[in-house]
Amino acid sequence: MTIEVELTGIGKRFPGVIANHDVSLHIRPGTVHALIGENGAGKSTLMKILYGVQPADDGTISVDGSVRTFASPTDAIEVGIGMVFQHFMLADNLTVLENIVLGAEKLHGIGDRARARIREISARFGFGLDPDVLVERLGVADRQRVEILKVLYRGAKLIILDEPTAVLVPQEVDALFANLRELVADGCSVLFISHKLDEVLAIADDITVMRRGTTVGTADPRTATKHELAELMVGSELPSPETSERTVTDEVVLALDGVTVLDDLGRERLSDVTLAVHRGEVVGIAGVEGNGQTELVEVVMGMLRAAGGTITLDGNDITRLSTRGVRELGVGFVPEDRHRHGLVLDFPLWENRILGHQTKPPVVKGPLLNPAGARADARRIVEEFDVRTPGVTTSARALSGGNQQKFIVGREMSGDPILLVAAHPTRGVDVGAQAAIWDHVRAARREGLGVLLVSADLDELIGLSDRIEVVLRGRLTGTFDPSQVTAQDLGAAMTGGSAA
Amino acid sequence: MKRLVYAIAPPVVAVVFALAATCVVIAISGGSVGAFLSTIFSVPNDRILVNIVNQSSLLAISGFAAAIGFRMGLFNIGVEGQYIVASCAAAFFGGSGLVPGPLNILATLVVAVLAGAAYASIAGILKVTRGVSEVISAIMLNYIALTMAGYLVQRYGVKAGYTYATKDLPLSSQPLGFAILPGANDVWALTIVAAAVAVGYWFLLSRTRFGFDLRTTGESPTAALASGIGVKKMVVISMALSGGVAGLVWMPAYFGSVHRFGVPENFQAGLGFAGLAVALLGRNRVPGIILGAVLFAYLAGQSNELQRDGIAKQVVDITQGVVVLAVVVAYEIVRRRQSRVEREQVSEELAATGAAAPSGEGAR
Numbered sequence: 001m002t003i004e005v006e007l008t009g010i011g012k013r014f015p016g017v018i019a020n021h022d023v024s025l026h027i028r029p030g031t032v033h034a035l036i037g038e039n040g041a042g043k044s045t046l047m048k049i050l051y052g053v054q055p056a057d058d059g060t061i062s063v064d065g066s067v068r069t070f071a072s073p074t075d076a077i078e079v080g081i082g083m084v085f086q087h088f089m090l091a092d093n094l095t096v097l098e099n100i101v102l103g104a105e106k107l108h109g110i111g112d113r114a115r116a117r118i119r120e121i122s123a124r125f126g127f128g129l130d131p132d133v134l135v136e137r138l139g140v141a142d143r144q145r146v147e148i149l150k151v152l153y154r155g156a157k158l159i160i161l162d163e164p165t166a167v168l169v170p171q172e173v174d175a176l177f178a179n180l181r182e183l184v185a186d187g188c189s190v191l192f193i194s195h196k197l198d199e200v201l202a203i204a205d206d207i208t209v210m211r212r213g214t215t216v217g218t219a220d221p222r223t224a225t226k227h228e229l230a231e232l233m234v235g236s237e238l239p240s241p242e243t244s245e246r247t248v249t250d251e252v253v254l255a256l257d258g259v260t261v262l263d264d265l266g267r268e269r270l271s272d273v274t275l276a277v278h279r280g281e282v283v284g285i286a287g288v289e290g291n292g293q294t295e296l297v298e299v300v301m302g303m304l305r306a307a308g309g310t311i312t313l314d315g316n317d318i319t320r321l322s323t324r325g326v327r328e329l330g331v332g333f334v335p336e337d338r339h340r341h342g343l344v345l346d347f348p349l350w351e352n353r354i355l356g357h358q359t360k361p362p363v364v365k366g367p368l369l370n371p372a373g374a375r376a377d378a379r380r381i382v383e384e385f386d387v388r389t390p391g392v393t394t395s396a397r398a399l400s401g402g403n404q405q406k407f408i409v410g411r412e413m414s415g416d417p418i419l420l421v422a423a424h425p426t427r428g429v430d431v432g433a434q435a436a437i438w439d440h441v442r443a444a445r446r447e448g449l450g451v452l453l454v455s456a457d458l459d460e461l462i463g464l465s466d467r468i469e470v471v472l473r474g475r476l477t478g479t480f481d482p483s484q485v486t487a488q489d490l491g492a493a494m495t496g497g498s499a500a
Numbered sequence: 501m502k503r504l505v506y507a508i509a510p511p512v513v514a515v516v517f518a519l520a521a522t523c524v525v526i527a528i529s530g531g532s533v534g535a536f537l538s539t540i541f542s543v544p545n546d547r548i549l550v551n552i553v554n555q556s557s558l559l560a561i562s563g564f565a566a567a568i569g570f571r572m573g574l575f576n577i578g579v580e581g582q583y584i585v586a587s588c589a590a591a592f593f594g595g596s597g598l599v600p601g602p603l604n605i606l607a608t609l610v611v612a613v614l615a616g617a618a619y620a621s622i623a624g625i626l627k628v629t630r631g632v633s634e635v636i637s638a639i640m641l642n643y644i645a646l647t648m649a650g651y652l653v654q655r656y657g658v659k660a661g662y663t664y665a666t667k668d669l670p671l672s673s674q675p676l677g678f679a680i681l682p683g684a685n686d687v688w689a690l691t692i693v694a695a696a697v698a699v700g701y702w703f704l705l706s707r708t709r710f711g712f713d714l715r716t717t718g719e720s721p722t723a724a725l726a727s728g729i730g731v732k733k734m735v736v737i738s739m740a741l742s743g744g745v746a747g748l749v750w751m752p753a754y755f756g757s758v759h760r761f762g763v764p765e766n767f768q769a770g771l772g773f774a775g776l777a778v779a780l781l782g783r784n785r786v787p788g789i790i791l792g793a794v795l796f797a798y799l800a801g802q803s804n805e806l807q808r809d810g811i812a813k814q815v816v817d818i819t820q821g822v823v824v825l826a827v828v829v830a831y832e833i834v835r836r837r838q839s840r841v842e843r844e845q846v847s848e849e850l851a852a853t854g855a856a857a858p859s860g861e862g863a864r
Contacts, residue, residue, distance in 0.1 A: 301726070303725060303726065322728065322730060323726070323727075323728035324727075324728030324729070324730070325728075326728070328728075333726065335726050337722075340722040340723065341722050341723055341725070341726035342723065342726070343720075343723060344716055344719045344720045344723050345719075345720070346719055347715075347716075351712070354712060355716060355723060355727045356727035356728060357727075358709050358712060358713060358727065358728070358729075359709070359728075364709050367709050368707055368709065369706075369707055369711075369712055390845065390846055394842065394845075394846060395839070395842060397842075397843070398839070398842045398843045398845070398846045
């Protein structure tokens with residue numbers, strides 16, 4: 001059971017925009033083929049064409065030598081092409097079995113035959129999934145395996161994985177790669193979409209690079225370096241988050257002392273956290289998602305109330321201060337979820353400039369808005385942070401993720417904050433924007449900004465932080481020096497694998 | 501230019517569609533479609549024209565009251581109950597003549613606003629403290645309002661014909677109307693309240709920090725929270741504000757011609773629900789709400805003449821209902837289209853500038 005897929009001269013135009021042109025891609029049987037490129041390079045459009053979500057305007061898709069057209073994903077799955085989306089599509093309150101057979105009841109029924117088939121696939125590729133466990137009880141990595149199992153169950157021989165490692169810690173990535181190697185050994189092909197060049201080099205057999213809607217080159221992972229790949233992707237050099245000089249002072253900006261946060265049911269989400277951020281210091285918080293990072297950020301920002309302990313900002317007790325009060329004292333906040341917390345998508349950029357700064361000039365004058373001031377300052381951010389937009393009256397929704405994020409970072413650094421609370425500031429952002437954001441954080445840090453950085457990107461944590469704290473089950477369990485630590489050490493500490 | 505088309509096309513299409521639907525209903529029930537259309541599109545006589553202006557003012561105020569809720573993400577279906585309570589309170593106060601002369605007008609308006617705000621706050625407070633949906637509590641409160649107002653008038657009012665009503669507004673507190681058309685009745689003096697509410701609504705929402713907070717909370721409660729807006733406080737305040745404006749709904753009629761309050765004779769019910777429809781029709785924007793109010797008042801005004809053609813005047817309720825339904829669908833289609841067009845514009849412009857500056861300065 002192998003599959004060979006070749007895309008030739010694929011083109012896709014939307015009114016006024018060329019999303020793909022002359023894209024060629026050859027996926028050999030039994031290989032992992034990596035597709036890399038910045039956000040907006042046209043990867044998603046290509047995937048949608050290959051998976052039958054949209055038809056191509058030009059070009060052909062041939063599967064095992066014969067030309068095919070897909071009117072819908074059903075057609076694609078029929079010839080053995082399956083896709084795992086970045087955001088999982090699983091029902092929490094159903095079992096693994098139920099999630100997998102949903103919509104594919106005709107294949108092996110919904111009972112023992114299906115169960116046996118799932119067990120068989122799971123065992124063959126080392127997934128270790130129990131068909132009768134509820135999905136809500138599974139971790140992220142297991143959910144991803146359920147998604148992969150879902151497409152295998154439907155007979156996929158080519159599996160498209162859209163940024164599968166974005167949600168995983170290093171150990172889980174290794175496990176995923178082991179699974180993928182099993183799949184490949186069995187004759188399946190994998191199309192692996194990623195930003196992370198290390199991972200691509202580790203797993204891929206072939207690499208294709210996209211830029212500006214077209215394929216700009218291929219690379220051999222045995223000989224290519226990260227530098228070469230990044231240059232192909234952005235047409236310039238690879239950004240590096242490394243901070244060169246130390247700018248840490250002994251002046252404390254933010255201090256948490258024995259802070260405890262409870263959830264609605266009275267369980268401790270943060271336990272006795274003591275932490276200090278100094279002027280000119282970046283303190284990185286590493287941890288597997290759901291171990292208290294979100295609560296840490298929210299309790300500092302006044303969005304959650306501490307059940308115990310005190311938080312001081314520049315000498316002021318802010319433990320019971322409102323979010324607005326905290327922001328007024330000079331705290332910038334780059335939230336984890338830019339769509340839900342960082343922007344009002346249907347507001348124009350200049351109104352989004354006001355968001356979170358409703359009490360600070362130049363965007364307001366007393367109780368009134370200052371549209372002229374907000375527009376001018378939004379224009380400044382667009383300029384300084386290289387936000388790609390036609391203007392400041394464009395709605396935030398129309399911008400790409402990287403540009404939205406650059407705008408948010410620019411906004412939160414406005415008005416000379418003394419502390420920046422940044423949660424995943426470069427998640428889902430392309431390499432160019434990432435470098436720009438890192439540069440700005442570094443520049444502000446030189447000026448004496450304290451930064452509390454929560455990130456799942458270990459390269460970012462190691463490269464940008466002056467000190468890394470690991471959070472595990474609501475407690476700070478270890479302190480690392482970023483110049484000494486490796487991603488593997490951190491991963492171990494994050495999962496409680498070894499003593500920190 | 502394109503924006504204007506996008507703004508105007510949906511309501512126009514909706515009105516045409518609604519009239520067509522009404523014609524179908526009339527045809528099915530054996531009425532004369534020709535008579536219906538010629539009556540609806542006939543030039544209204546002076547008396548009806550003045551009625552349309554007067555009714556527009558009531559509908560517009562009600563529309564703004566509902567729109568404040570909508571912009572905040574609240575469905576204030578309680579406008580109906582709030583303006584009943586407010587009208588009752590205001591009429592008791594105004595009729596008592598505690599404040600002399602023209603000053604009584606201002607004082608009565610204040611009472612109306614406060615009563616409406618207080619009554620609306622019940623739903624707001626229940627929502628933030630107990631998590632009760634404002635729709636459910638407001639519907640209940642609407643019934644309570646009507647029953648309570650009836651009881652109070654019967655208990656403390658005076659006999660007016662076969663029913664009870666509040667004491668009449670003292671003559672010295674009855675403002676003169678605008679005699680715009682000679683021979684016809686006056687345009688009520690307090691139609692200017694509708695204009696004031698329109699200006700206030702625009703200023704508050706698009707020029708003040710409070711309005712920004714309100715709109716932000718309506719568009720994205722999560723972003724509001726992260727930006728430091730006290731969402732619960734905003735719910736209570738904007739509910740009260742919506743109720744306060746609702747309190748003014750019937751005031752032009754009270755001061756203009758009725759001068760007393762009593763259900764059902766000396767009162768006009770149903771304006772609150774119509775206001776929700778007007779706000780939907782006008783997409784919560786000032787010109788839209790005004791035009792929506794005029795359209796509804798026009799249909800209602802012209803419908804009186806329909807009976808002459810042997811068509812029940814209630815058919816315009818069908819027209820009004822279908823307009824709202826159709827316009828909601830049409831706006832959504834336009835919204836999706838617009839957001840797609842805008843996204844394409846952005847990629848287009850970036851593709852053009854991107855060619856000149858290939859990688860951006862970021863990567864160093």
